[in-house]
């Protein structure tokens with residue numbers, strides 16, 4: 049490790065024209081963790097649209113038909129509450145982990161961080177390390193510079209376009225989309241969104257990078273509301289590091305452990321100096337922790353001059369994980385997760401409704417029977433077509449079977465996967481109670497036991513029964 | 523760590539200044555546009571999900587073209603409060619000057 053002996057004035061002039069962050073490569077425990085997270089999340093993103101479950105896509109947001117397939121669950125508009133619960137669960141997961149672990153999401157899992165990391169890999173591969181990149185940007189245009197820059201943009205462009213296509217594959221089945229793309233048949237909205245999302249990836253991960261976290265991301269701003277004195281942060285140990293070597297030399301004091309090498313600033317992807325204290329720009333990527341540990345190893349000092357800590361840990365030397373705020377968020381998070389689990393478990397695969405035809409009260413038949421007309425509304429929320437059988441019984445005010453005969457016509461009908469069927473049926477009772485009574489309809493899929501539901505509707509008959517020679521319509 | 527150290531490039535204050543002055547950091551107008559654009563985009567995505575699921579559409583299949591126009595309308599609607607909030611959050615020129623005496 050060379051010791052820097054810079055004169056700041058020289059560098060200021062040099063940098064004023066560049067106005068760019070050239071993050072230095074870093075290796076270490078947290079860099080490894082970030083790489084693992086990056087591979088896992090990118091793998092998940094690129095592979096998921098190709099997976100299916102019982103012939104149904106694992107994840108597919110079928111917007112035109114308003115059917116969202118999410119990890120084996122098919123959500124239809126009637127399941128709006130489930131989608132809301134899912135979003136609430138995701139939000140509370142984030143809140144809970146932010147309270148306990150600080151900006152874990154920003155540092156390891158946010159798409160902005162993950163794709164920026166991938167783009168920086170490509171940049172390092174084509175243009176070299178930090179120093180080589182600075183030199184390349186400062187050098188006049190040459191064949192080598194054109195070649196390196198073109199290679200970078202070509203790889204970025206291809207990666208971004210593939211990312212855009214994969215994004216669209218969450219809305220249009222992947223095999224169909226990629227087949228169209230390979231045969232240059234992609235057109236309309238699929239083409240527009242692939243290019244748009246690809247362009248956004250290229251711009252966000254290639255150019256904007258830390259600008260998104262610093263200026264644009266709303267979550268970056270409000271997550272400090274979830275922090276308390278025990279939340280995990282990354283901080284410089286001022287007591288141990290100060291006075292820094294250069295300042296101590298000038299003042300003739302004994303130096304602290306910081307040798308003022310600025311490596312922690314060079315590796316920082318958002319361009320801040322963690323030695324100036326906790327700043328809202330810090331995404332807690334821990335690159336400076338790895339870098340400083342490396343420096344400490346090379347000067348034979350203990351690691352941890354920059355480390356994961358908390359305000360409380362700094363004061364007392366103890367981490368305090370179980371505290372009211374964390375417990376509160378944890379309990380709410382568990383309740384929301386459990387509530388979501390219960391909703392999924394008891395979710396009916398059909399939605400069933402019976403509406404009496406309001407145009408006529410009842411029909412009295414020649415043989416003394418009485419007919420009522422109903423509209424049956426059934427949504428088949430499953431991914432398979434089913435045949436449904438309808439039955440009905442009269443029930444008393446306690447919901448018990450009244451033992452009166454009733455027949456339905458038609459008593460069976462089909463519903464395609466995801467279809468909303470509306471069927472007009474006639475319920476006929478030979479000897480109903482006079483006036484108003486309750487009729488309980490039950491629907492049961494012929495080929496699936498779990499697909500059943502019931503609904504109680506009103507059945508109307510004349511208040512005083514009489515023999516009629518003709519059909520009477522009322 | 524294999525990279526070369528070159529003191530010419532490594533002074534912390536120069537790196538900090540470059541980061542501060544980069545892109546949106548030095549362009550407040552563009553910054554406000556980026557902030558409101560992105561926040562309202564996120565808002566429009568949530569609104570589109572609500573529009574798709576919570577509002578009855580009589581079983582019709584919704585074309586992507588219609589979805590796109592609805593999304594643009596929702597984005598424009600979401601941009602109004604986002605832009606207003608961003609503008610109101612900016613201190614007006616002279617807002618923090620000491621009060622002047624009236625004559």
Ligand code: SF4
Nearest residue numbers: 306307309310312340
């Ligand atoms: S904190 Fe560590 S990496 Fe940063 S300047 Fe000091 S010694 Fe170098």
Ligand code: SF4
Nearest residue numbers: 316330331333334336
């Ligand atoms: S200060 Fe350290 S943890 Fe924070 S963003 Fe910079 S390198 Fe990452």
